[in-house]
Amino acid sequence: MAIGLGxxxxxxxxxxxxxxSWRVFxxxxxxxxxxxxxxxxxxxxxxxxxxxxxxLPVPDYDYCKGCGLCAEECSSEAIEMKKEEK
Amino acid sequence: xxxxxxxxxxxxxxxxxxxxxxxxxxxxxxxTHIVEALxxxxxxxxxxxxxxxxxxxxxxxxxxxxxxxxxxxVYSATTSQGLALMxxxxxxCAGMRLPVVMSIVNRALGAPLSIxxxxxxxxxxxxxxxxQLYAEDNQEATDLHYLAYxxxxxxxxxxxxxxxxxxxxxxxxxxxxxxxTQEQVDGFLPPxxxxxxxxxxxPISFGLFASPDYYMEFRYAIDQAMNRARTVIPEAGKVFxxxxxxxxxxxxxEYRLDxxxxxxxxxxxxxxxxxxxxxxxxxxxxxxxxxxxRAFRPFPxxxxxxxxxxxxxxxxxxxxxxxxxxxxxxxxxxxxLYGTQIPxxxxxxxxxxxxxxxxxxxxxxAHAEAGKGDTYYGLREEVLK
Amino acid sequence: MNDEAACVLFDSGHRACGxxxxxxxxRLILDxxxxxxxxxxxxxxxxxxxxxxxxxxxxxxxxxxxxxNNSAVAxxxxxxxxxxxxKEKVIALGGxxxxxxxxxxxxxxxxxxxxxxxxxxxxxxxxxxxxxxRSGATPYDASTTTxxxxxxxxxxxxxxxxxxxxxxxxxAPYVATTSIAYPPDLKKKVEKxxxxxGPCYIQIHAPCCTGWxxxxxxxxxxxxxAIETGLFVLYEMENGVVTKVKxxxxxxxxxxxxxxxxxxxxxxxxxxxxxxxKIQAIxxxxxxxxxxxxxxxx
Numbered sequence: 222m223a224i225g226l227g228x229x230x231x232x233x234x235x236x237x238x239x240x241x242s243w244r245v246f247x248x249x250x251x252x253x254x255x256x257x258x259x260x261x262x263x264x265x266x267x268x269x270x271x272x273x274x275x276x277l278p279v280p281d282y283d284y285c286k287g288c289g290l291c292a293e294e295c296s297s298e299a300i301e302m303k304k305e306e307k
Numbered sequence: 308x309x310x311x312x313x314x315x316x317x318x319x320x321x322x323x324x325x326x327x328x329x330x331x332x333x334x335x336x337x338x339t340h341i342v343e344a345l346x347x348x349x350x351x352x353x354x355x356x357x358x359x360x361x362x363x364x365x366x367x368x369x370x371x372x373x374x375x376x377x378x379x380x381v382y383s384a385t386t387s388q389g390l391a392l393m394x395x396x397x398x399x400c401a402g403m404r405l406p407v408v409m410s411i412v413n414r415a416l417g418a419p420l421s422i423x424x425x426x427x428x429x430x431x432x433x434x435x436x437x438x439q440l441y442a443e444d445n446q447e448a449t450d451l452h453y454l455a456y457x458x459x460x461x462x463x464x465x466x467x468x469x470x471x472x473x474x475x476x477x478x479x480x481x482x483x484x485x486x487x488t489q490e491q492v493d494g495f496l497p498p499x500x501x502x503x504x505x506x507x508x509x510p511i512s513f514g515l516f517a518s519p520d521y522y523m524e525f526r527y528a529i530d531q532a533m534n535r536a537r538t539v540i541p542e543a544g545k546v547f548x549x550x551x552x553x554x555x556x557x558x559x560x561e562y563r564l565d566x567x568x569x570x571x572x573x574x575x576x577x578x579x580x581x582x583x584x585x586x587x588x589x590x591x592x593x594x595x596x597x598x599x600x601r602a603f604r605p606f607p608x609x610x611x612x613x614x615x616x617x618x619x620x621x622x623x624x625x626x627x628x629x630x631x632x633x634x635x636x637x638x639x640x641x642x643x644l645y646g647t648q649i650p651x652x653x654x655x656x657x658x659x660x661x662x663x664x665x666x667x668x669x670x671x672x673a674h675a676e677a678g679k680g681d682t683y684y685g686l687r688e689e690v691l692k
Numbered sequence: 693m694n695d696e697a698a699c700v701l702f703d704s705g706h707r708a709c710g711x712x713x714x715x716x717x718x719r720l721i722l723d724x725x726x727x728x729x730x731x732x733x734x735x736x737x738x739x740x741x742x743x744x745x746x747x748x749x750x751x752x753x754x755x756x757x758x759x760x761n762n763s764a765v766a767x768x769x770x771x772x773x774x775x776x777x778x779k780e781k782v783i784a785l786g787g788x789x790x791x792x793x794x795x796x797x798x799x800x801x802x803x804x805x806x807x808x809x810x811x812x813x814x815x816x817x818x819x820x821x822x823x824x825x826r827s828g829a830t831p832y833d834a835s836t837t838t839x840x841x842x843x844x845x846x847x848x849x850x851x852x853x854x855x856x857x858x859x860x861x862x863x864a865p866y867v868a869t870t871s872i873a874y875p876p877d878l879k880k881k882v883e884k885x886x887x888x889x890g891p892c893y894i895q896i897h898a899p900c901c902t903g904w905x906x907x908x909x910x911x912x913x914x915x916x917x918a919i920e921t922g923l924f925v926l927y928e929m930e931n932g933v934v935t936k937v938k939x940x941x942x943x944x945x946x947x948x949x950x951x952x953x954x955x956x957x958x959x960x961x962x963x964x965x966x967x968x969x970k971i972q973a974i975x976x977x978x979x980x981x982x983x984x985x986x987x988x989x990x
Contacts, residue, residue: 515748
């Protein structure tokens with residue numbers, strides 16, 4: 222790897238760090254309860270909740286740290302934190 | 308065109324011809340005439356630069372850093388306390404490989420407060436990764452700015468540069484200076500072509516932090532660039548010489564050194580006095596010569612070894628003192644001559660603007676030849692009592 | 693500005709604590725500002741968790757120089773862009789340490805000179821990255837490692853520095869406070885600041901789960917309590933005049949304090965009524981000054 226002159230870097234490299242490995246609890250999404258308000262996607266500090274064509278949340282478990290904010294803030298209780306078995 | 312000019316004004320004109328896009332500087336004696344002259348040029352549209360009246364030197368260099376990263380050629384100037392305040396930013400600029408050029412109008416550091424000349428300020432930043440060039444007279448002070456931009460911005464180098472010249476002695480004196488024209492400078496110094504820059508069309512991150520796994524390699528890379536400067540500076544100096552007839556192709560300059568028994572090593576305006584003193588000594592048969600250092604960083608090791616090969620005594624004039632040790636130039640000359648038997652004597656001289664006359668140079672030579680060296684020259688015993 | 697792009701402008705894989713409000717702020721700020729933005733970060737949590745070489749989470753041009761000079765670096769960038777005829781917006785981003793304390797010289801200078809940029813402070817009320825030491829933004833009685841609660845101290849002895857007022861006094865055309873607890877409010881204010889010419893200031897209240905002592909999932913809940921108790925007021929100032937204030941049905945400060953370890957000493961081993969009353973008085977003064985109380989009809 223050529224060194225970035227003056228300690229610079231191009232975009233995209235943070236994705237090499239799969240922060241999903243940090244997780245103890247994992248958010249489980251229940252589509253039937255989801256009102257598609259989009260709040261979980263907006264507030265996720267990792268930015269790892271995407272949206273499918275129907276507007277339902279699609280979590281990226283490679284990066285989800287299991288912080289629980291989405292479950293805490295979901296107004297329709299459609300997200301539940303479950304202890305992850307590894 | 309030959310004009311009688313105050314050093315500061317000559318430098319300001321030269322900087323103007325270099326077409327900086329952003330100038331950020333904080334006034335400090337004895338640099339003030341430079342920044343005032345540039346402000347005047349900007350106010351009269353003689354230069355096309357954004358002139359930022361920053362609130363401190365720390366901000367001055369920080370603003371230059373930002374502007375350089377965004378893709379502009381930049382300029383600042385400072386001295387002494389101002390440079391000390393910029394300490395952190397200096398290391399940052401060099402580490403980020405931004406080719407900022409800054410005039411250092413050499414002045415002593417407080418305490419005690421002094422506005423007068425010595426070279427402690429720039430020398431105290433010798434570890435920082437900035438190229439350091441020292442001028443003997445106003446002509447050289449002027450010309451070295453063109454050289455500094457060209458070398459700093461060279462993609463083989465990409466290091467910031469100090470152009471150092473002695474405060475008051477050069478900055479506030481009038482000497483004949485042959486000013487180049489805008490066309491001539493444009494022919495020597497092409498427009499700034501950044502290696503990388505802040506640009507939404509091609510985003511990069513500048514200034515990441517480096518863990519122990521990476522930090523050393525970044526520092527080594529700067530040293531490699533410093534090494535390349537040993538050839539890039541003479542290369543640029545040779546082009547300048549061919550274009551304009553003044554030769555800055557040497558990291559050092561020799562004066563009557565060929566058959567010298569005693570060599571004086573010095574930097575900056577003191578070299579003018581030394582040359583005159585040498586002429587007087589030569590007239591009565593003393594074989595003395597001068598090795599003038601034009602570049603202090605990178606330190607011209609090979610040139611020093613080659614130039615001093617045949618001498619029997621070396622007297623180094625240090626307008627600085629690394630308190631608790633020796634003068635910086637002597638330490639580096641000794642290192643260059645390691646392995647030879649040539650005695651190198653360190654003379655701490657002219658600190659805080661104390662005047663140096665030809666007779667003082669003769670006295671230094673006499674001291675060195677009598678083996679009496681590593682001393683402060685000219686201490687006033689009556690003050691010490 | 694679609695949210696897919698927001699995910700992309702500040703990317704996953706950064707090393708912030710789970711539930712980090714600063715990370716939320718970074719995403720929301722870039723969503724509001726867009727890709728034609730140059731970000732100047734100070735040393736601090738956001739810089740450290742986003743850029744360990746060779747990784748960077750920033751997909752906009754980004755620069756970090758020192759702890760205290762992001763405003764000065766931003767000044768230089770703005771000048772350079774003007775000279776080059778370029779249109780990118782410049783946002784200087786700093787924590788409360790960089791903004792309130794060590795960087796205030798550069799901040800004051802940049803605002804006095806009137807450069808066209810936006811300064812955004814993510815205010816987690818202490819020097820978090822170095823281990824939770826107090827700053828000028830640390831609220832009264834908060835326990836930090838350099839203002840710890842102890843047998844002869846009830847924590848930080850000074851009130852929060854009123855930096856928005858200081859910068860409004862510099863003639864900033866737009867100054868606003870907001871919170872990650874209210875993402876639409878945050879984005880609206882950032883958008884407004886970025887499009888307002890001149891130096892604008894946004895202070896984002898960013899509850900720090902690690903530094904304040906609560907679970908990461910509660911970052912937004914805690915943030916809301918800060919506003920609902922009146923200890924942090926959401927308002928806008930235009931040319932020095934307060935124009936908009938978020939009104940609340942006020943809750944007693946206790947409901948906010950008791951949730952955080954940094955205020956635990958006010959409750960255990962015994963309630964410190966006198967100090968809680970002082971904090972309530974701060975909230976009451978804020979309420980009075982800004983008129984935040986919703987008057988309920990009896």
